Amino acid sequence: MSVLPLLMGLSLLTAAPPEGERIDLADGAKLFIPAGFQAHGSKVNILVHLHGTPTVTEPALEAVGWNAVLVSFNRNGLSSAYSKPFSDPALFPKLIDEAVQRVAARDPGIPFEVSKVAVSSFSAGFGGVREILKTPASFDRVDAIILADSLYCGYAGDPAEKRVAPDLMSGFERFARESAEGRKALLVSHSAQVPPGYASTTETADFLIKAVGAASEPIEADWGDSWRQTRRAIKGRFEVLGFAGEGPDDHMRHLRRIAELWKKAPDPFAKGR
Template sequence: MTPDPGWGVYDRWSRAPSMGQMIMPHRGGVTKRGGFDLLIHFHGHEALRKEFVKAADGVVLVGIDLGIGSGAYSSAFASPYAFKQLLDSVERAVAKKTGKKKAYVRKLGLSAWSAGYGAVERILRQPAGKRVDALILLDALHAGYADERQRTLKVAQIEPFIAFARRAAAGEAFMFMSHSSIVPPGYASTGETASFIVRQLRGKPRRASRRDVLGLDLVQRYDRGGFHLRGYSGDDKPDHCAHLGLMADVMRVHIKPRWKTPKGRR
């Protein structure tokens, strides 16, 4: 229910993709050869759009909402053809709008809030997942327990995220993770998975204190290469939802300088 800043340089949602909806600049945002940059977000696409347009001015955004739990997102991308069809459909839509017959995805990013990580996990395991340059997880990575009493994670479930974090830490990609302090019943919290991934990087989050967007209070952070972790207090539903508000700064501080997307305009 945050205020709507409008659409910036973007047109309204289009149902051109094979799944979900997309927005792209009214004009521009494409190189002379037809290259464009694409961010695909899973779960909460309209709330995310309000933050995205505050900073983005050229990146094409696809938003996909499939349900409450991560299972719906995982099932939708169980076949690698689903993701390939999605990319192909976006390229066709951009080609039609811009007149660039050979429009193609230049830089590719995946973003997820809450249950949306289920789609990302599937995609990163597929050959097309190697094309992903940027990964944004907004209070969005859970895992089951191999031993709930010992709180031992089922590491196999998050292996693609660990591998991507290592790439990002080495400067080969970009990854942003945020977590709340919510402790869910029967499975690992986003705080636990984030801490586990940082340990795989042989790192340790440091304490931090800062008032952030939508009332979020920063309590810890970790940065290495292109990997960035932000941990927040808050253990209620509004605290979880507030993580969507981080997208504007992620776009402004990290994605725009990294991708140098051609600017769009009205």
């Protein structure tokens, strides 16, 4: 895959940003507390997004209506730009804890704590998600994941045989199984891009569908603006949305319209879960 679409994910512009408070966190992460955010008592919902400019993800959070704060983590480059920092198992909990502390600073005296945590990624951001899932405490901490045309993988053995490497998929596979059984939630979207020499987002989606025993159903759904859904697979709280399109713009739609993908996911912050 060209680096250009990956860098574009960090530079998209939208309309005026939504109202709220923006705070710098550790390691270059950014915290956005929407103006309408209300903690449930002392509980704070957190959405962590990897690879995608806040000028897209902040309005998306407002559009989807989730009562959560947003932690954005962005790096230039391919998946290693995310896997390297998150290979430190302390980084993810540090970002979560710091986000809660910054919310708590607005209301001194209230012992705020984490309620639900969702992780979202676009494109190269999956490298960080993979590392997060390797740490048992972080795996347990995450309630939901949304992968927006984001899950790539190397091949096992001869690349010509196109066998998705199971060791690189182990964390995602376990999370998919937990989601299919209703304990977590996982939404995977994919385009029809075919990258050179490694598994596409379609192939990794196929891997997860097979792992959980779901069935892929062809559908024809027009999402508008030349975005056409071609298939769906669902089991429990695991869901795959497949889309046509092999070009860079087809890939970028999964970020530009990420609010629509978030809306399709089971609400990770719903009360009673």
